[in-house]
Amino acid sequence: MESNNGLTPLAKAKLTAPYSVCELQGEEETQQRLAELGFVRGACVTVVQRVGGGAKVRVNGYHLALNSKLLNMIIVRPFVSN
Numbered sequence: 001m002e003s004n005n006g007l008t009p010l011a012k013a014k015l016t017a018p019y020s021v022c023e024l025q026g027e028e029e030t031q032q033r034l035a036e037l038g039f040v041r042g043a044c045v046t047v048v049q050r051v052g053g054g055a056k057v058r059v060n061g062y063h064l065a066l067n068s069k070l071l072n073m074i075i076v077r078p079f080v081s082n
Helices: 028-036 070-072
Strands: 018-023 044-051 054-057 062-066 073-078
Touching: 018 028, 028 070, 054 070, 070 073
Parallel strands: none
Antiparallel strands: 018 044, 018 073, 044 054, 054 062
16 A cells, blocks of 8 residues: 555555655654654664554564554655665
8 A cells, every 4th residue: 555656654564564764744742752762764664463453563673562643653665675
C-alpha cells in the first residue's frame, strides 16, 4: 500500500520488511518523543508483529509497541542498504 513515490505510513508497512524513516508528522511534542525513541530520518525500522490496532516494531535494535495513531505519524520508504 505504498504511494507512487514509495512513501507510506508505518501503519501500512509490510510485516518483517525493512523500511527507512523519512519524516515524522503530528504535533512537535509527539515528533520529538518519537525521535527520542529512535525514529529519526534514515533509521531502519521493521514491523515485527501486528497487535490489535497497533504493532510491535524494531528500530535501532530496540523493540517497541506503538498504537495506530503513532504508526500513522511515521512516514517510511523501503530500506535500501548502501
